Amino acid sequence: MSDSTSGLFSRLALALRAGWRILVDHHFAGSVQRLERGELTASAPAVTELPKPAALRDASPDSALQLLALLQHEGRFVDFLEDNVTAYSDADIGGAARVVHAGCRKVIREYLDIEPVREEAEGVRLTLPAGFDATAVRVTGNVVGQPPFTGTLIHRGWRVRQMTLPKLAESHDVRVLAPAEVEL
Numbered sequence: 001m002s003d004s005t006s007g008l009f010s011r012l013a014l015a016l017r018a019g020w021r022i023l024v025d026h027h028f029a030g031s032v033q034r035l036e037r038g039e040l041t042a043s044a045p046a047v048t049e050l051p052k053p054a055a056l057r058d059a060s061p062d063s064a065l066q067l068l069a070l071l072q073h074e075g076r077f078v079d080f081l082e083d084n085v086t087a088y089s090d091a092d093i094g095g096a097a098r099v100v101h102a103g104c105r106k107v108i109r110e111y112l113d114i115e116p117v118r119e120e121a122e123g124v125r126l127t128l129p130a131g132f133d134a135t136a137v138r139v140t141g142n143v144v145g146q147p148p149f150t151g152t153l154i155h156r157g158w159r160v161r162q163m164t165l166p167k168l169a170e171s172h173d174v175r176v177l178a179p180a181e182v183e184l
Helices: 008-024 026-036 062-075 077-082 090-111
Strands: 112-116 125-128 149-152 158-163
Touching: 008 026, 062 077, 062 090, 077 090, 090 112
Parallel strands: none
Antiparallel strands: 112 158, 125 149
């Protein structure tokens, strides 16, 4: 069967595979969007695979849970996310967001020393040399060929320079983000 006369089930299988790949592969999704806009043709060079990130390793959840508990304590972060906000007005949500923002920002500033991944201002054009750190910079859009890549900085990114969380007692259960409260 030629491509132009593929059967219904072949096209259905292709649609399911392509749809799933669009959801999980942002490079493929970008290519499909460019193809729809007529910017990509069958003769266009193939999208080049970026270097694969390092192998995954298990990480202890303790510090993440501790940080989440601090965000809850100071900014009511989990309460805000777990609340059904559809019942509230935009003004009420905006007021709550200011409280959450102030508390969470306090935690970030107190326990984390963060810095931008890139120092340039967003919107500037820059060139990524061969061997750039693909874990610190994500290349999007029309990724063709090998580095150097020249493009526009969309987001500077963030990295933690240092994290200093409070010490915990051995008996502390980090899975309890906020204890239940009982008023007497």
